[in-house]
Amino acid sequence: MGGYFEIKDLKVGFKTFEGEKSVLDIDFLALDKGETYGIVGESGAGKTVLALTILRLLPVPPAFVGSGSVLFNGEELLQKTEREMRKIRGRSISMIFQDPMSTLNPVFTVGEQIIRVFRNNNRFSRKEAEKEALKMINMVKLPDARNIMDKYPHELSGGQRQRIVIAIALSCGAEFLIADEPTRNLDVTIQAGILKLVAELQRELGVTVLFIANNLGLVSAVCNRVAILHQGRIVEAGKVREVLKDPRHPYTLTLINAIPGNRGERVDLDSISYREDKDICKEGCRYYSGCLRKQDICRARMPASGQITATHTVACHMAFKGGEADVKEHTQG
Numbered sequence: 001m002g003g004y005f006e007i008k009d010l011k012v013g014f015k016t017f018e019g020e021k022s023v024l025d026i027d028f029l030a031l032d033k034g035e036t037y038g039i040v041g042e043s044g045a046g047k048t049v050l051a052l053t054i055l056r057l058l059p060v061p062p063a064f065v066g067s068g069s070v071l072f073n074g075e076e077l078l079q080k081t082e083r084e085m086r087k088i089r090g091r092s093i094s095m096i097f098q099d100p101m102s103t104l105n106p107v108f109t110v111g112e113q114i115i116r117v118f119r120n121n122n123r124f125s126r127k128e129a130e131k132e133a134l135k136m137i138n139m140v141k142l143p144d145a146r147n148i149m150d151k152y153p154h155e156l157s158g159g160q161r162q163r164i165v166i167a168i169a170l171s172c173g174a175e176f177l178i179a180d181e182p183t184r185n186l187d188v189t190i191q192a193g194i195l196k197l198v199a200e201l202q203r204e205l206g207v208t209v210l211f212i213a214n215n216l217g218l219v220s221a222v223c224n225r226v227a228i229l230h231q232g233r234i235v236e237a238g239k240v241r242e243v244l245k246d247p248r249h250p251y252t253l254t255l256i257n258a259i260p261g262n263r264g265e266r267v268d269l270d271s272i273s274y275r276e277d278k279d280i281c282k283e284g285c286r287y288y289s290g291c292l293r294k295q296d297i298c299r300a301r302m303p304a305s306g307q308i309t310a311t312h313t314v315a316c317h318m319a320f321k322g323g324e325a326d327v328k329e330h331t332q333g
Ligand SMILES: Nc1ncnc2c1ncn2[C@@H]1O[C@H](COP(=O)(O)OP(=O)(O)O)[C@@H](O)[C@H]1O
Pocket: 014, 015, 016, 023, 041, 042, 043, 044, 045, 046, 047, 048, 049, 050, 062
């Protein structure tokens, strides 16, 4: 497989008063069609910037995309015109934001908002669009769809709103969903319901999901593969099972230790993040100052990603025998 969605050598930054600040530096990330892939990292790691870069929604400037490639179905998204991107957004790739109110319009009923999507995209009659909207509300497992149709966003709970946002995302016919911390502002039990829904939709509709979270516990509940993002770099990636069982990056270990015993409970990663001394280590590993295993090499050179197994990669000098990564080119078979 492979070749469905692929990011290579992507460098994104912001121009600030103090100069250019690198925010993302991703060597390689690939999703197979139909899988749910998790991205985990603490606040400020670059998760939202990644999502916005894919959809070309970053404000340029102050942001800039230094280099790299984002391939979707064999097409280079970074080379698309705004007009071409407008066709891709929604119809092929849809984003679910952390805050559902950023997607919903407060002055229209949610039924009306879904109906509009159908009318705009498919030139449906009002009646046809209404029927489709009802179907979508049923699909996201909201009971009493007729009644929900007539509600304004503020009359719904946070979990119900997020379900409506998912319905809207799917109404456009998107096959690839980017969910940026969709459950961050929800209670634990509501969170579990949304996770279950994402998993069911993925199974039933075969959509591909890039699931962004700040919590490895959430990701392990719905994803088959995961990439750990630390200060804009993927420090470890692999099947969820192998990353949880055999974590090789010290930062991954920190994240695993933060998963509470009872599944699905929320951990705020911000609470375990530490202050990074950015001056110490410009050339070296970005985890240097927080790392307990560090050696001289870590300060001198940024570790490249190396293979632990065919599916498990890690970017840490200390994760390999002999101290240095046996770096191989990534090949996605
Ligand atoms: N408009 C901006 N100007 C400068 N820096 C920004 C801007 N937007 C985001 N950043 C920086 O990019 C980094 C990643 O942000 P973000 O992707 O929102 O993190 P996450 O979603 O992982 O919490 C942060 O360090 C943030 O300061």
